[in-house]
Amino acid sequence: xxxxxxxxxxxxxxxxxxxxxxxxxxxxxxxxxxxxxxxxxxxxxxxxxxxxxxxxxxxxxxxxxxxxxxxxxxxxxxxxxxxxxxxxxxxxxxxxxxxxxxxxxxxxxxxxxxxxxxxxxxxxxxxxxxxxxxxxxxxxxxxxxxxxxxxxxxxxxxxxxxxxxxxxxxxxxxxxxxxxxxxxxxxxxxxxxxxxxxxxxxxxxxxxxxxxxxxxxxxxxxxxxxxxxxxxxxxxxxxxxxxxxxxxxxxxxxxxxxxxxxxxxxxxxxxxxxxxxx
Numbered sequence: 001x002x003x004x005x006x007x008x009x010x011x012x013x014x015x016x017x018x019x020x021x022x023x024x025x026x027x028x029x030x031x032x033x034x035x036x037x038x039x040x041x042x043x044x045x046x047x048x049x050x051x052x053x054x055x056x057x058x059x060x061x062x063x064x065x066x067x068x069x070x071x072x073x074x075x076x077x078x079x080x081x082x083x084x085x086x087x088x089x090x091x092x093x094x095x096x097x098x099x100x101x102x103x104x105x106x107x108x109x110x111x112x113x114x115x116x117x118x119x120x121x122x123x124x125x126x127x128x129x130x131x132x133x134x135x136x137x138x139x140x141x142x143x144x145x146x147x148x149x150x151x152x153x154x155x156x157x158x159x160x161x162x163x164x165x166x167x168x169x170x171x172x173x174x175x176x177x178x179x180x181x182x183x184x185x186x187x188x189x190x191x192x193x194x195x196x197x198x199x200x201x202x203x204x205x206x207x208x209x210x211x212x213x214x215x216x217x218x219x220x221x222x223x224x225x226x227x228x229x230x231x232x233x234x235x236x237x238x239x240x241x242x243x244x245x246x247x248x249x250x251x252x253x254x255x256x257x258x259x260x261x262x263x264x265x266x267x268x269x270x271x272x273x274x275x276x277x278x
Contacts, residue, residue, distance in 0.1 A: 012048055099172075101154045104232050160189070
């Protein structure tokens with residue numbers, strides 16, 4: 001990655017790689033701040049003072065400790081996934097009928113994959129009404145075992161992202177294990193949880209509420225491609241918000257989300273009736 005694309009935190013890491021660096025040197029070389037020492041020091045502490053990977057001694061010298069900073073959020077590859085299914089029991093008899101994977105990197109959608117899937121079983125009428133997917137539509141669609149290798153390839157090395165990630169992750173894992181004998185899945189990220197931590201003033205965090213908040217159109221609601229593409233566009237906006245709030249890589253994002261959601265839970269131990277994250 002070129003120096004111009006590096007986050008401020010990564011520039012700090014580069015400077016500390018050769019040993020401790022004074023606060024004012026970090027302010028000058030990373031933040032381009034010179035002049036009032038107090039203001040420059042305050043800016044450095046605002047940037048990395050709460051990050052446990054950095055330590056400062058009594059003389060104002062900063063050094064690295066603990067886990068190194070990982071790839072920036074801008075560098076990571078995210079696989080935004082949505083599935084439609086015959087029901088809610090992943091691995092318990094219900095199967096995927098529709099799957100989409102939208103890849104995001106560098107703040108943009110860079111690739112897409114979508115297909116209907118023959119579940120090998122009847123789609124309940126209630127599900128047909130919700131998704132618009134009926135038996136005739138999936139009759140000639142591939143079974144999951146036929147698309148499993150491509151699905152696995154598109155997920156390998158990416159951060160698995162979904163809205164209410166447990167649902168989609170559970171079904172994809174179960175289908176891959178059944179088709180391939182294993183599921184190679186890495187880190188997972190939930191846009192509901194991101195919105196809860198980054199946008200605490202929003203009363204609802206369901207996909208309709210988030211797309212409305214950001215002015216994003218869902219072109220086919222309750223179809224895998226429409227929902228995955230909308231979730232990908234929401235993710236891009238949430239990643240921008242995370243960077244503004246001081247999260248520069250996946251570890252710092254998760255740490256900040258945990259801290260903010262814990263504070264929120266202590267303030268409101270019982271979720272209010274108007275909250276809806278589905």
